[in-house]
Amino acid sequence: MNRVVKGFKDLAQYPSAIAGLVLISLFVALAVYAMVTMPLGQAIELWRGSGDVWQYTPRNAAPAWLNVFPGINKPVTMDFNTANMPEAKTVEEIAPGMWEVRVSFPFDFTYDEFPTEINVFTTVRNSTARPFFSMRWLTPDGREIPLGDVDLRASESFRLGQDARLTRRLGGRPAHMGLFADPNASEAVPLKGRYELVAEALVFEPDTELDVRLVVYGQLHGLAGTDHRRRDLTVALLWGTPIALAMGLMGAIGATVTTMAIAAVGTWYGGWVDNLIQRITEINMMLPGYPLLIMIGTLVDRNLLLLTAIWVALSIFSASIKSYRAMFLQVKEAPYIEAAKSYSASNMRIIVQYMMPRIIPVLVPTFVGLVPSFVFFEATISVLGLGDPLLPTWGKVLSEAQDMGALHNGYYYWVLAPSLLLVFSGAGFALLGFALDRIFNPRLRSL
Amino acid sequence: MEIFDKTMRPGTKPEDVLLSVEGLHKWFEIKRLGLFRVGDVKAVDGVDFQLARGESVTVVGESGCGKSTLARTILGLYGPTKGRIVFDGRVIDGTDKEALAWYRRHVGFVQQDPFGALPPFMTVQRILNEPLVINGVKDPEERQRRIRKALEDVRLMPVEDYLTKFPHQLSGGQQQRLVIARAIILEPKLIVADEPVSMLDASVRVEIMQLLGRLQQQYNISIIYITHDLSTVRYFSDRIFVMYGAKLIEKARTKELLKNPSHPYAQALMNAIPDPDPDNVDRFREVPGGEPPSLMNPPAGCRFHPRCPAAIKGVCDVQEPPHFERGEQHLVACWLYGEEHAEQTA
Amino acid sequence: MENGFLRVEDLRLHFRTMRGPVQAVDGVTFHLGRGRTLVVVGESGSGKSSLAKAILRLLPRNVLKYEGSVYMDDVDVMKLSDDQFRRRVRWVKAALVPQAAQNSLNPVLRVQDQVAEPLLVHGKAKTKEKAYERVAEVFGMVGLPTDFMSRYPFELSGGMRQRTAIAMALVTNPDLIVMDEPTSALDVLTQANLMNVLKRLKQSTEMTFILITHDIATASDLADDVAVMYAGQIVEQSTARRFYTAPLHPYSKMLLSSVPTLKEDKELQHIPGTPPSLINPPKGCRFADRCPARFDKCSQEPPLRQVNGSRVKCWLYE
Structure with a gap:
C-alpha cells in the first residue's frame, strides 16, 4: 500500500500528471454515468432510431447552450404533453354522453428566430367513436388562427x-414561421410574447382518454445537438465514452502485455523461436495495416471486436x-538472471518473474x-x-x-464534439x- | 575416486574430495552471420584440479583469461565442451537434469556486481525466498526460519529492518552480504565467488572477505574464489591457481606461491601489484608489455611466450609445457622448470 | 606548498536532486605546488569525482551551488566567464582524463584526429600536419607506437585507448592534468604499465597532476601529496610519505589498515558503518559516527588545522 501512496505522491509532482488524471477521471465518471443511466441495449436501440423514437426532436439542431453566447437567441425545442401536464387539460360534460376535452398550451416565445417545425401529436384510447378535434392558435397580438378540425383516429x-x-x-x-411571424413587419421576424395552442375535442365515451402533444x-x-436523423448526439457521445475507454484499455493491454510476453519468450529461448518472431514481425511491418482492415471489414465482418x-x-x-527485445537482451544478461539459473529457476519462472518485471x-x-x-483507432x-x-x-458520429x-453545411458541432472528446481523452x-x-525512467527526469 | 591433483594437502583421502574438475574444456562457437562457423573461443582449455571439503582455492588471472567462464562452467551454467565435473562422487555433465538440480542446490554463487546480482524489483524477503521455493522447501515457516538464519549469518541484523527493503535501499556492502545470504541459504557445500569484492570500496572489501572466511569455517564450505587481484588472496585461500590463456599455469599453496612465484607470468603479476608504500614513486615496475593472447587463435607452445622475458626459442614457442613439479604441492607449466631444459642449462 | 600553482579555497559544488540537495563537494581547500602530483583518495560517493569536475568546471545541468575560489597561477578562474574559462583555462591550463576514458573516445573518428582536436580548436596548431606532428610526439610520451595514430578506437585494446585519452590531455601541454580513476577498469599488468608511463611523464615534464582514485595501493605509485576525501570534504592532506607511514586522521588510519597487502602479512581491519548521505550530512565531524576516537567536541565541525606540515580536519589535533 505504501508504494501506491508513494507512487501518487511522485505523480503529484508533475502538473501534467494531475491534468491527465483529472481528464481521465472525468472520462471514467462520464463512462460510469452512461452505463448507469442507460443500458447498452437501450442505447443501441435508441441509436438505431427505429420507430418513432426520434420524432419529437428537431433535425440537425445545434446544442442548446449556444444561447449563452451574447447575440445568439435561437429557439430551443419546446415540448408540451398533456400526459405530463394534466393541468393543461380540462374535461367537461357538456351534454349527456358528450364531453368536451379542452387542452391549452400557453407559452412564451422570446427568441429572435423561428422554430424549425411545429407538430401536434394526439393519441386517443378507449374510444369506439372518433372524437371531433379542432385546434386554434392564439398569438400575442390577439389574433386567433384556426388550425383546422378533424375526426381523430387512435393516433395522429x-x-x-x-x-x-x-x-x-x-x-x-x-x-413554424407563419404562426410566429410579426404581421406588421415587412420581413419575416418572429413576434415575441405569449402564444397559446388551444385544442378542443368532443369525445363520446366516459372513459376515453385523449392526450395532445405540441412540439415546437x-x-x-439538448447538450450536443441532433443529427440528420433527429437523433440526440448526446446518446452517442455519452455511450462513446465507455466504448472508447474499453477499446483503448483493451487494445493497449493486448498490445503491450502480449508484445512483452512474446518478446520475452523469444529473447529467452533465442534460436528458432526468436527467429520466427523476428521474421513474423518484419513481414508484418511491411503489411499495410489499414488496407488489410478494409479488406477484412468488407469481406468478413464489420464487427468492432474482431x-x-x-x-x-x-x-x-x-x-x-x-x-522490447532489445531491452530483454540486456535483461537476459543481467547477473541476477544468471543467479536465478544457478539456483535452478525454471525458464518460465525466469521469463515471468525475473525478466518481465524489469520491463x-x-x-x-x-x-x-x-x-x-x-481510442483513435x-x-x-x-x-x-x-x-x-x-x-x-464517437467514430460513428464523426463518420456520419x-x-x-456536416462542415460543408455548417453543422460544426457535429464534428467538434466527438473530436474534442477524442482529443481530450487522448490528451x-x-x-x-x-x-x-x-x-519510471529517471534518466528522462529534468532535474 | 582417485586423487590426481598433486597440490592437494598430503594425506587427503579420496572421500575428502568434494569437487573434481577433470580435463575441463569450454569452447564457444563463433558464427558469422549466425550461420558459418569461423572458429571457437576456447575460454577454458583443459583445466584439472580437485578441491577438498572445506577448502578454499583462488583462481587468479586477468580479464579475458577465461576465469569467469571456468566459474560458470563449474556452476553448471555452461555445459562443458569436453571433460567432466565430479561433485561428491556424482558426475555432473548436464545430461542428467535431476543431478544438475541436485548439484545446483549444493553450490552457491556470489557474483561481482552485487547490485546487478539482485533483482531490483524484489524485496530482501522475496530474494531469499526464491531459491527455497524453487528448490522445494514447501513449509513457509521453515522458509522463514532459514531466511532469518541466512540474514543473521551475514550479519544483516536486526533482520526485520531488512526484510522489506529493496536492493537499492542497501549499501554496496549490504547488497553483497545479501548476495552471500542467498548463496548460503540452501546450505551449499561449495560457493563459487566470482570477484566478490572487486566492485566494493576498500573499507567494505575486508568485511566481505572476513565474512566469507567465517562462513567457510562455520559451515565447512569449500570456496572457489575467482579474482584478478592477488593482494586479496592471502587472507582467504589455501591454494592459488594462476590462470592465463584459458589454462592453469601455476598451482601452489598460497604462502608458497606468494613467496616463490615461479611462472614468469605469476612473477609479473606479483611485480605489478603495489603495496601501499611512499617509496613506490621512485620505482618502475618490471612488467611485460603486450596483450593477453586471443582465445580464438592462441599462440603455439606456451601461451605466454610472446610476452615472456625468459622465453626459450625453439622450445616455448613450439611445445606446450606440461605441469612440472616445483617443490612440494607446487606445479608450474613452464619449460624453465622442465628436466630437459634443466639438463640443457646444466 | 602554500604558494603553489593551484590553490583551491572553500570550493563547494551542490547538486539538485529529487530527494534534496546533494553536497558533493562541500568546502574543499587545498594547495598544490607546480610539478607535484596530488592523489585524492576516497570511497565511492565521497565526492572525489565531483571535485575533479568542480576544478575544471565541467558541470552537469542540475547544479545548485557552485562557489569558492580556484587559483591557477594566482588567477581566480572561478571569476572567469564560461567563455573565458573555455578559451583560457580548459585544455590550455588544465585538462581532464575522464573516468572510463577508454570508452570516451568517439568510435567513428581516427584517434589522431581526436587527439589533435584540442590543438586545432585552441589554435595551437595552424595546420592538420602540424597538429599530427604534436600528436606523434605525445604518442611517444605515453608509449604508443605512432603507427597507431590512424587507427580507430575499436582497433585498440583498453590499455591503448586509455593511453590515447591521456595523450589527448597532454597534447595542448597544459599545466595541470586531472585524471579520474585512470586505471580502475584495466588489468593488473596493463595498469602497472600505465603507471610506469605516468611516472615517466611526471619525471620528464613540469606538469602538475591530480589523480582521483579509490585504490590506495596504486595511488602510492604516483603520489607526492595525498588528500583524503570523506563525505564531500578533505579530511587530511599530507605528503605521501607522511600519509603512508603516519596518517593523522582516524579515517585515514582505518582506510590504510583496510588495504590488503601482497608482500607483508598484516591483520586487515574494516571500517564499521557506512558513509553518511551527502543529502543531509551530519552536523559536526562527518566521520564521527564511525570513529573509534570520537569525543564530545566531534559534534561541532572541526577546522582544517596545520599539524607538522600536514592539514587535518580532526579535533584530536587541536
Whole structure:
C-alpha cells in the first residue's frame, strides 16, 4: 500500500500528471454515468432510431447552450404533453354522453428566430367513436388562427408546416414561421410574447382518454445537438465514452502485455523461436495495416471486436516487439538472471518473474501512452466506413457527420464534439503517460 | 575416486574430495552471420584440479583469461565442451537434469556486481525466498526460519529492518552480504565467488572477505574464489591457481606461491601489484608489455611466450609445457622448470 | 606548498536532486605546488569525482551551488566567464582524463584526429600536419607506437585507448592534468604499465597532476601529496610519505589498515558503518559516527588545522 501512496505522491509532482488524471477521471465518471443511466441495449436501440423514437426532436439542431453566447437567441425545442401536464387539460360534460376535452398550451416565445417545425401529436384510447378535434392558435397580438378540425383516429400527427392550406392562409409561410411571424413587419421576424395552442375535442365515451402533444422544434436542442436523423448526439457521445475507454484499455493491454510476453519468450529461448518472431514481425511491418482492415471489414465482418483484435494482433508484431527485445537482451544478461539459473529457476519462472518485471517501468508509460492510439483507432476505422454498424461511438458520429457533409453545411458541432472528446481523452492519457515516463525512467527526469 | 591433483594437502583421502574438475574444456562457437562457423573461443582449455571439503582455492588471472567462464562452467551454467565435473562422487555433465538440480542446490554463487546480482524489483524477503521455493522447501515457516538464519549469518541484523527493503535501499556492502545470504541459504557445500569484492570500496572489501572466511569455517564450505587481484588472496585461500590463456599455469599453496612465484607470468603479476608504500614513486615496475593472447587463435607452445622475458626459442614457442613439479604441492607449466631444459642449462 | 600553482579555497559544488540537495563537494581547500602530483583518495560517493569536475568546471545541468575560489597561477578562474574559462583555462591550463576514458573516445573518428582536436580548436596548431606532428610526439610520451595514430578506437585494446585519452590531455601541454580513476577498469599488468608511463611523464615534464582514485595501493605509485576525501570534504592532506607511514586522521588510519597487502602479512581491519548521505550530512565531524576516537567536541565541525606540515580536519589535533 505504501508504494501506491508513494507512487501518487511522485505523480503529484508533475502538473501534467494531475491534468491527465483529472481528464481521465472525468472520462471514467462520464463512462460510469452512461452505463448507469442507460443500458447498452437501450442505447443501441435508441441509436438505431427505429420507430418513432426520434420524432419529437428537431433535425440537425445545434446544442442548446449556444444561447449563452451574447447575440445568439435561437429557439430551443419546446415540448408540451398533456400526459405530463394534466393541468393543461380540462374535461367537461357538456351534454349527456358528450364531453368536451379542452387542452391549452400557453407559452412564451422570446427568441429572435423561428422554430424549425411545429407538430401536434394526439393519441386517443378507449374510444369506439372518433372524437371531433379542432385546434386554434392564439398569438400575442390577439389574433386567433384556426388550425383546422378533424375526426381523430387512435393516433395522429399534425405536421403543421406541411399543411399546404395553412401555409397559404399564413401568406405562403410554413406554419413554424407563419404562426410566429410579426404581421406588421415587412420581413419575416418572429413576434415575441405569449402564444397559446388551444385544442378542443368532443369525445363520446366516459372513459376515453385523449392526450395532445405540441412540439415546437427549435434550432437548438439538448447538450450536443441532433443529427440528420433527429437523433440526440448526446446518446452517442455519452455511450462513446465507455466504448472508447474499453477499446483503448483493451487494445493497449493486448498490445503491450502480449508484445512483452512474446518478446520475452523469444529473447529467452533465442534460436528458432526468436527467429520466427523476428521474421513474423518484419513481414508484418511491411503489411499495410489499414488496407488489410478494409479488406477484412468488407469481406468478413464489420464487427468492432474482431477488427480490434486484428489490429491488436498487428500491433503486437510491430516495431515495439523489437524495442522490447532489445531491452530483454540486456535483461537476459543481467547477473541476477544468471543467479536465478544457478539456483535452478525454471525458464518460465525466469521469463515471468525475473525478466518481465524489469520491463514494467517502461511498459506502464508505454501502455498509458498507447491508450489514445486505440481510442483513435475506433474513430479511424469508423471514418473509413468500417465502424460497427450498431454501436453508438464517437467514430460513428464523426463518420456520419462526414457523410452528411456536416462542415460543408455548417453543422460544426457535429464534428467538434466527438473530436474534442477524442482529443481530450487522448490528451488525458498522454499527459499521464509523459509523467509516468519520467517517474519510471529517471534518466528522462529534468532535474 | 582417485586423487590426481598433486597440490592437494598430503594425506587427503579420496572421500575428502568434494569437487573434481577433470580435463575441463569450454569452447564457444563463433558464427558469422549466425550461420558459418569461423572458429571457437576456447575460454577454458583443459583445466584439472580437485578441491577438498572445506577448502578454499583462488583462481587468479586477468580479464579475458577465461576465469569467469571456468566459474560458470563449474556452476553448471555452461555445459562443458569436453571433460567432466565430479561433485561428491556424482558426475555432473548436464545430461542428467535431476543431478544438475541436485548439484545446483549444493553450490552457491556470489557474483561481482552485487547490485546487478539482485533483482531490483524484489524485496530482501522475496530474494531469499526464491531459491527455497524453487528448490522445494514447501513449509513457509521453515522458509522463514532459514531466511532469518541466512540474514543473521551475514550479519544483516536486526533482520526485520531488512526484510522489506529493496536492493537499492542497501549499501554496496549490504547488497553483497545479501548476495552471500542467498548463496548460503540452501546450505551449499561449495560457493563459487566470482570477484566478490572487486566492485566494493576498500573499507567494505575486508568485511566481505572476513565474512566469507567465517562462513567457510562455520559451515565447512569449500570456496572457489575467482579474482584478478592477488593482494586479496592471502587472507582467504589455501591454494592459488594462476590462470592465463584459458589454462592453469601455476598451482601452489598460497604462502608458497606468494613467496616463490615461479611462472614468469605469476612473477609479473606479483611485480605489478603495489603495496601501499611512499617509496613506490621512485620505482618502475618490471612488467611485460603486450596483450593477453586471443582465445580464438592462441599462440603455439606456451601461451605466454610472446610476452615472456625468459622465453626459450625453439622450445616455448613450439611445445606446450606440461605441469612440472616445483617443490612440494607446487606445479608450474613452464619449460624453465622442465628436466630437459634443466639438463640443457646444466 | 602554500604558494603553489593551484590553490583551491572553500570550493563547494551542490547538486539538485529529487530527494534534496546533494553536497558533493562541500568546502574543499587545498594547495598544490607546480610539478607535484596530488592523489585524492576516497570511497565511492565521497565526492572525489565531483571535485575533479568542480576544478575544471565541467558541470552537469542540475547544479545548485557552485562557489569558492580556484587559483591557477594566482588567477581566480572561478571569476572567469564560461567563455573565458573555455578559451583560457580548459585544455590550455588544465585538462581532464575522464573516468572510463577508454570508452570516451568517439568510435567513428581516427584517434589522431581526436587527439589533435584540442590543438586545432585552441589554435595551437595552424595546420592538420602540424597538429599530427604534436600528436606523434605525445604518442611517444605515453608509449604508443605512432603507427597507431590512424587507427580507430575499436582497433585498440583498453590499455591503448586509455593511453590515447591521456595523450589527448597532454597534447595542448597544459599545466595541470586531472585524471579520474585512470586505471580502475584495466588489468593488473596493463595498469602497472600505465603507471610506469605516468611516472615517466611526471619525471620528464613540469606538469602538475591530480589523480582521483579509490585504490590506495596504486595511488602510492604516483603520489607526492595525498588528500583524503570523506563525505564531500578533505579530511587530511599530507605528503605521501607522511600519509603512508603516519596518517593523522582516524579515517585515514582505518582506510590504510583496510588495504590488503601482497608482500607483508598484516591483520586487515574494516571500517564499521557506512558513509553518511551527502543529502543531509551530519552536523559536526562527518566521520564521527564511525570513529573509534570520537569525543564530545566531534559534534561541532572541526577546522582544517596545520599539524607538522600536514592539514587535518580532526579535533584530536587541536
